[in-house]
Amino acid sequence: MEPGNGICPHCETERGELASLCSGALCAKKGYHYVSARGFKKAKEEARAMQRPLDPFLGRAIDKYVLVGKLGEGGMGAVFIALQRPLMREVALKIIS
Numbered sequence: 001m002e003p004g005n006g007i008c009p010h011c012e013t014e015r016g017e018l019a020s021l022c023s024g025a026l027c028a029k030k031g032y033h034y035v036s037a038r039g040f041k042k043a044k045e046e047a048r049a050m051q052r053p054l055d056p057f058l059g060r061a062i063d064k065y066v067l068v069g070k071l072g073e074g075g076m077g078a079v080f081i082a083l084q085r086p087l088m089r090e091v092a093l094k095i096i097s
Contacts, residue, residue: 005018005037006018006019006020006035008033010026011032014037019083019088032060033068034059039058042069042070055070065084065085065091068081078097079093080092080094081093
């Protein structure tokens with residue numbers, strides 16, 4: 001995790017610190033946070049390959065977790081890489097569909 005290396009998955013602004021709220025007014029209102037550029041690129045490629053839109057959970061915060069990447073999905077839900085605030089510890093978080 002490199003500071004200042006974040007990208008907003010909503011407006012694709014590349015200037016923020018990982019897991020901080022996007023500085024764009026609309027993105028901040030909707031609750032989008034900066035994710036890693038590498039994770040964003042991977043999520044975008046997977047969405048394009050599956051002919052789906054980018055996952056709407058990417059970049060969102062759920063309680064004390066900011067979803068910064070997607071590991072995979074299956075019939076029961078999806079597994080995300082998340083940063084646990086305030087420790088900024090990387091964890092896996094499963095969201096059930």
